[in-house]
Every structure is written in structure tokens, then in C-alpha cells.
Amino acid sequence: MPDATPKNSAIGRVTVATVIAAASGYLVLLLAARDLGAAGYAVFAVFWAAYGMVTGAQNGQLQEATRAIRAGIDEHAPASDAPPRGRPWLINALIGVTLAALVAATSPLWSGHVFTEHRWLSVLLLSVGVASFGVYAHLAGALSGAASWGAFAALLSVDALIRLAGAIAAVVLGLDLTAFLVITVIGSVSWIVLLLSSSAARRAIGLPGDVAARRLTLNTVTAMAAAAASAVLVMGFPVLINATNGDDADTATVGAVVLAVTLTRAPLLVPLNSFQGVLITRFVDGRQHLWSALRAPAAVVAAIGVAGSAAAWLIGPWLMTTVFGADFRLSGATLAAFTLGATALALLTVTGAAAIAVGTHRWYAAGWWAATGASIALLLLPVGVEARVAIALIAGPVVGMIVHALALVRRNRPTVASTRD
Numbered sequence: 103m104p105d106a107t108p109k110n111s112a113i114g115r116v117t118v119a120t121v122i123a124a125a126s127g128y129l130v131l132l133l134a135a136r137d138l139g140a141a142g143y144a145v146f147a148v149f150w151a152a153y154g155m156v157t158g159a160q161n162g163q164l165q166e167a168t169r170a171i172r173a174g175i176d177e178h179a180p181a182s183d184a185p186p187r188g189r190p191w192l193i194n195a196l197i198g199v200t201l202a203a204l205v206a207a208t209s210p211l212w213s214g215h216v217f218t219e220h221r222w223l224s225v226l227l228l229s230v231g232v233a234s235f236g237v238y239a240h241l242a243g244a245l246s247g248a249a250s251w252g253a254f255a256a257l258l259s260v261d262a263l264i265r266l267a268g269a270i271a272a273v274v275l276g277l278d279l280t281a282f283l284v285i286t287v288i289g290s291v292s293w294i295v296l297l298l299s300s301s302a303a304r305r306a307i308g309l310p311g312d313v314a315a316r317r318l319t320l321n322t323v324t325a326m327a328a329a330a331a332s333a334v335l336v337m338g339f340p341v342l343i344n345a346t347n348g349d350d351a352d353t354a355t356v357g358a359v360v361l362a363v364t365l366t367r368a369p370l371l372v373p374l375n376s377f378q379g380v381l382i383t384r385f386v387d388g389r390q391h392l393w394s395a396l397r398a399p400a401a402v403v404a405a406i407g408v409a410g411s412a413a414a415w416l417i418g419p420w421l422m423t424t425v426f427g428a429d430f431r432l433s434g435a436t437l438a439a440f441t442l443g444a445t446a447l448a449l450l451t452v453t454g455a456a457a458i459a460v461g462t463h464r465w466y467a468a469g470w471w472a473a474t475g476a477s478i479a480l481l482l483l484p485v486g487v488e489a490r491v492a493i494a495l496i497a498g499p500v501v502g503m504i505v506h507a508l509a510l511v512r513r514n515r516p517t518v519a520s521t522r523d
Contacts, residue, residue, distance in 0.1 A: 113380070119255035120376040124368075126262035133269045134282050145219045146282045151337070152216060153228060153286050156205070157235045158333030161378070162326030163194045165458050167243025168379045170311030170318055172386040173461075175247065187310040188318035191240050197322060198236015202229040220283060231287030238293045244306040246379025247386075253302040257292055258376060265289040324463040328454065331470035335477060335498070336371060336447070339363060343491060346481040358430040359491055362422065366414060366440040370406060370448040378455055385459030392510060396456050403452055407445025411438040436488045443495020450499040453506035465509030473502025 131150075135143045167190045174187060209225040217224040238261070245254040268285040271277075296303040311318045334342075340360040347356060381399060388395030418437035422430045450473055457466040477498030483490045 115251050115255040116258075116376060116380060117373070119258035120373045122259045123262040123376065124372050126266040130265055130269045130285065133273050137273050138279055138282065142279045145217075145279060146286075148216060148218075149224050149228070149283055150286050152224075153231055154337055155333050156201070156228065156232055157239075157290075158337060159326050159330035160198070160201070160232070160235050160239050161332075161375075162324075162329035163197060163236060163239040163322055164243040164246070165329070165378060165382060165455070166190075166318070166322040166325040166463075167194060167240050167311075168246040168382040169386060169458055169461070170313065170321070171244050171247030171306075171309045172249075172383050173312035174310050186314065188313060188315035189308070190244065190311050190318060190322075191237075191307050193315065193319050193322060194236050194240035194243075196236075197319075197326075198233045198239075201236065202233035205229045205232055220280065223280065224283060227283055227287050231290055234287070234290040234293070238290045241293045241296065241303060241307055243379060244309055245303065246383055248302075248306040248309060249383060250302040250306055251380075253296065253300045253306070254379065256300065257296050257303070260295050261289040261292040264292055264295075321461075321463050324467050325458060328458075328463075328467035328470040331467070331474045332451075332454075335470070335474045336367070339477075339495075342478060342481055343487070346478070346490075347487065352487075354429050356487055358422070358432050359436075359487055361426065361430060362418075362432055362437055362440050363443075363491065363495070366410070366437065367444040367447070369410060370403065370444050371451070374403070374448050374451055378451070381452060381455040382459045385456045389460050392456060392460065396452070396510075399452050400449060403448045404445065407442065407448065411441040411445070414438045414441040432488065436492065439492035440495060443492060443499070446496050446499035446503075450502045450506070453503050453510070457506045457509050460510065460513045462509040462513050465505060465512075469502040469505035469509070472505050473498045476501040 131147075134146050138146055170188070170190055206225060206229045213221050213225050238257075242254060242257055245251075245257065265285055265288060268288055269282065272281040272285060293303075297307065313321070340363065343356065343360055343363070384399070385392065385395050415434040415438035418441075419432060419434050422432060422437070450469070454466055454469060457469065477494040480494035480497055481490055483493060485493075
């Protein structure tokens with residue numbers, strides 16, 4: 103079942119797909135900003151962020167599908183008296199539908215505060231998009247678990263290109279904000295395109311997991327809880343910065359800090375998010391020698407982060423003021439610290455992939471929530487915004503990594519029957 107594609111070729115394909123996805127995302131935002139104007143773009147951006155927050159939690163479905171299917175492929179046929187293995191496709195589809203129903207049912211409580219225009223259309227699209235993303239996340243995880251990297255890369259690319267094509271069509275045809283709201287969620291139907299066109303996708307989607315349905319469901323929900331913490335720490339960090347500011351905070355400095363945090367994270371975290379399936383597959387395969395399997399990706403991330411921090415120190419201040427204007431002035435030391443914080447968060451993503459690969463789901467979630475809680479607490483330190491953000495960015499993920507390391511030490515055994523923790 104696993105694809106025989108060499109590892110270097112697999113990494114190359116996923117890298118190309120990641121570049122396509124990232125470039126397409128930025129182009130959609132650019133087209134929306136230019137076509138809708140400031141007021142229309144503000145409405146679109148809120149919906150885009152809301153969809154990203156919910157589907158960010160659903161990335162836990164992808165992670166557990168990858169682990170369960172990869173471990174299921176590696177296991178021998180179950181004994182005749184063993185409970186039947188769970189079907190990840192069914193569980194993930196039901197989770198997607200349930201989450202969509204929850205969004206719709208609770209919308210009267212929150213939608214009026216979030217969506218200022220096109221309120222009920224936004225709720226409908228968000229619900230449909232979430233349900234579809236449940237299947238998309240499963241297929242992405244199944245292809246990762248089966249090591250079908252060509253089909254996985256195609257899924258990432260088709261998702262992004264559908265959205266980009268829709269944005270271009272909206273601009274050319276002179277369509278309004280409604281079209282861009284639809285475009286936000288339409289990429290998640292890429293799983294339909296892939297199932298119709300790829301035999302590898304059709305083979306992978308129905309693969310069984312390694313544990314019974316009840317355990318698989320619990321594992322998936324736990325992984326989603328961890329992914330929700332990740333979404334808060336990654337996507338919601340600018341909100342946390344604003345929420346913990348005092349009344350005397352300098353608005354210009356806060357704006358520069360928020361922009362710098364976003365810019366310093368993107369080069370590491372955007373591609374790493376696409377490579378989580380690759381990492382989990384690597385760690386499942388190497389679980390008998392987990393520290394050896396962990397060493398190489400951690401070293402690569404750390405080396406990139408250190409090099410990026412040096413570059414941020416040397417040329418970051420010049421780039422900030424040249425590209426974005428004189429108001430965005432920060433010191434090289436501050437930008438280097440923010441880049442180290444992004445590196446720490448990337449390393450937490452790597453240790454998290456290892457933790458879930460060996461079945462320590464509760465420890466995996468605990469690590470992410472510990473990192474989030476520590477970061478929020480450190481943002482309350484009575485120091486300037488630049489210093490407290492830098493401390494929170496670095497120290498919060500380190501706390502999470504310590505939790506994951508404890509889990510890996512505890513579970514670093516030749517076999518991983520411990521999906522029952």
C-alpha cells in the first residue's frame with residue numbers, strides 16, 4: 103500500500119505543494135483586499151479567520167488519521183477475538199458533521215458578535231465548510247499514513263488552486279463580497295476532485311486504523327483539543343497581545359510587534375504545518391528508535407531558526423522600515439528574539455508530532471495547553487510589550503516541549519501498544 107516514492111522525492115513534492123498553497127493563500131488575500139476595499143475586506147478577513155480557527159482544531163483529525171493508519175499498516179492481522187479496528191473515514195466524517203451541527207446550533211449565541219454582515223450566510227458557509235473539511239482532513243491524514251506523497255501533494259495543491267481560481271473569477275466577473283465568502287470554504291471540496299481522479303486516494307481513504315472505534319474516536323478528539331491550543335497559540339497570538347496590553351500601551355509599537363510576530367513565524371510554521379503528516383509517518387516508522395528519528399528534523403528546524411534569527415538581527419530593522427514604513431521600527435535584538443520564539447514553536451510542533459506518533463495523546467494535548475497557558479501568563483509580566491512578547495514566545499513553547507519530552511521518555515519502548523494512555 104505505501105507509495106514507493108523515494109523520501110527525497112516525497113519531500114520535494116510536498117515542498118512544491120506547500121509553496122503553491124502559501125502563494126495561493128497570499129494571492130487570494132491580495133485580490134480580496136484590492137477588489138473589496140477596506141470595509142469589505144474587514145468583513146471577509148473576519149470570516150477567513152473564523153474558518154481558519156475552526157479548521158485549525160480539525161487538523162487534529164489529520165494527525166490522528168495519519169498515526170492510526172500508519173500504525174495499522176505496520177501491524178499484523180488482528181487476532182480473531184480482538185475488537186474490530188475503527189474506520190477513521192467514518193469517524194472523521196461524523197466528527198465533521200457533528201462539529202458543523204454544533205456551529206449552526208450555537209450560532210445565535212455568537213454570530214451577531216462575529217459576523218457584522220451576511221450573518222446567516224456566513225454561519226451556513228462555515229457549517230458546510232467544517233463538515234467538508236472533516237473529510238478533507240481525513241483524506242490528507244490517510245494519504246500521509248499510506249505514504250502516498252504524490253496524491254497528498256496534489257490534495258494540498260488542488261485545495262489552494264480551487265480557492266485561487268475562484269478569487270480570480272470573482273475579480274474578473276465583478277462579483278461582490280458574497281463570492282469571496284464562498285471562496286473561503288470552497289477549497290475543502292478538493293477531496294472530491296482527488297477521489298475522482300486518483301486511485302491512490304481511493305485506496306487510502308478506507309484504510310483501517312490500529313485500534314477499535316471507541317479508542318480511535320477518543321484519540322481524535324484529544325488530538326483536536328491539542329490542535330485547538332495550537333490554533334490559539336499560532337493564529338490567536340496577536341489577539342492575546344492586544345488583550346494583555348495596558349491602557350498606556352503605545353499603539354504604534356503594538357502594531358509593529360504584531361506584524362513582526364506574524365512575519366517571523368511564517369517561514370518556519372507555514373511549511374511545517376504541511377509537513378506534519380510526513381513527520382508523524384517518520385516517527386511511527388521509527389518508534390523503536392524514537393530519539394534518533396527525532397534528532398534530524400529537530401536539528402534542521404533549530405539550524406534554520408538560528409540562521410533566521412541572525413538574519414533578523416542584521417537586516418530585520420531595515421526590512422521592516424523599508425517595506426512597511428517608518429512606524430514599524432523595532433530593534434534587531436527584538437526581531438531576533440521573535441524569530442527564536444518562532445523556532446521554539448516549530449520545535450514544539452516537532453515534539454508534538456513525535457508524542458502523537460507513539461500514542462501519548464493526552465500528553466500531546468497537555469504539552470500544547472501548557473505552552474498556551476504559560477505564554478498567556480508570561481504576557482502579563484510587568485515589562486514593555488517587546489520584552490514580554492519575546493519572553494512569552496520563547497518560554498511558553500519550551501514548557502510544552504518539556505511536557506512532550508516527559509511523555510517520550512515514559513513511552514520510549516520498542517513497541518507502542520500505548521495508544522490506550
